[in-house]
Amino acid sequence: MFDKIKQMMELRKQADKLKKELGAVIIEVSDVRGIKVVINGAQVFQSVDIDAGLLNAGNKNRLQMDLLRSINTAVKKSQQAAANKMRNTPGLNIPGLT
Template identity: 70%
Template sequence: MFDKVKELMELKKKADRLKKELEATLIEVNETRGIKLVINGAQIVQSIEIDEGLLAPAHKNRVQMDLLKSFNNGVKKSQQAAANKMRNIPGLNLPGM
């Protein structure tokens, strides 16, 4: 019984360490014209940079679509980074990861 509690405590330590690593992992997405997005491994957007030339009213729809695409690509990449880090934790066998 105590061995199981000890194992659970160790897994919690590993999960906490992983969470900190993910928060420190920065993923930069610059796939669209003039928009740069930085998201961390915990999927929190850290920054968005938009080229000044894109801010004209005539470019509004394009900027919105490009920003949406950048954000979604950033989330996908941060999920992949999280899954890769979780694979490296011994004893943390999560299906589908």
């Protein structure tokens, strides 16, 4: 029983370390001209930058669609980075990641 508790504590320690490491991974997405989204590996957005020219263009729907596309791309890349980091962390045997 104590072995299981010890394993759980070690797993928690590794998970905390992984979370900290993921927070340091920065992903920048600028797939759409004039929009840049920055997110970290823990999926916390760091910034969104929109070129002033896009704000004055008067095409609100286009800007919204482009922004959504950029955000979704950033989230996907962040998820991929997290999955890769978890795959390479010894002792974290999470089904579906290996």
